Amino acid sequence: MTAPAPADVPILQTASSLVELTLDTYVRLQRLAFGGGASAPAPVRELLAAAVAALERARTDLAEATRDAGGRVQTDPDPEYAPVVEQALPTVRGPGDAVGLALTLEDVLAQTLVSDVVELSAPPVRTTVAGHAAAAARRKALLLTLQTLLASGRTELVAVPPDLLALPPGAGTVGFPDVLFPTEKASPPTEGTPR
């Protein structure tokens, strides 16, 4: 098995910083009544809870890989997007806003992890990061779908299970807009290195 190389450290640290920020944002969204509370649509509430659990696993895996590569584990949030979150959170007024903010972060996280898979040197770490990229992509797909349904104003469509006969056909495909997952929004490998 190939161990992670020192050159992988900044890649892993930046990924960790994005995971820290995304995880913290989900936790804060969960505290909102329309995010994780009683008035939240069930799919939104379930997504937030699942995201927190999955991102905690990502944090653990990335920290282990960073240590294996001889680096210092990054526990601070991404410096590029943390101010964006701080500015956006007070403006979150409903589930649509919560979904929109989460989508912004998940897209950057997923694109960064996909880009990292190509750059990382150790195959086992590539596999681990690819798994977390797929998990972020799953959340992005659901967020895209929920965003479309919430924007339609027909909140009854955001239900578990959904009423398949009532859903618009576009809800079946809006969650996977690209044939290949894009990477143009990927954060550069040095963005989240410890300062």
Added chain:
Amino acid sequence: MSPRPQPRPLSRRGFLVGLGALAGAAGLAACSNDAPPGPPAPGVPPSPTTTTSTAPAAYEGEVAWIALGAALSGLAGDLLGQAATGAAQGRFGAVPGVVSAYLSGAAAQHVAHAEAWNRLLAAGGRPAVTGYPLTVEPALRGRLDAARAPIDLLGLAADLTGTVAATVTRIVGEVTDASAVTLAAGVGPVVAMHGATADFLLGRPPTAPTDPVAGALTPDALTV
């Protein structure tokens, strides 16, 4: 006797040419939230199914993982495409438009992925995978044949995309060629998005697998 031509190393340039075409399709898809074109009209026979493939022993080592990606993406595209066609023909009762759109849209992307895997094989001088030479193919096709309702189609799609996503994630760690890693890295998350959408339509909780390669196929599943 002339020397047997040796397969070329996987060509990054040739692969990137293929990726360019795929990116074009991605761009088109990203520009529209409309449902993709539907399946053929009722009465149009489905495309013939081929279950055997080309020259034996064409795929060894790392190349076998790429061939596995081609075969599995192709099989997923064919099964979901057949499901969409059957839905349009009334085989599964009244199929909601959202389910038909999902099946057609996911099928088209799986087919595009199979074409990309095959372009990668061709760039390395290997034959493209034709048909669906996989040990799991008869069972999966049998499951489609046994489907009676839209919920069966979504269940098949969720399980199938889970297998494809796990396999492609496994491929990421099994290949060293940069073009192959790049393709696998870009395909896996998209297939995961197919799975998430199927789960949502089924009303399943939005959990991601804790082991991302659980259930992955290996080149042992290839029958060529």
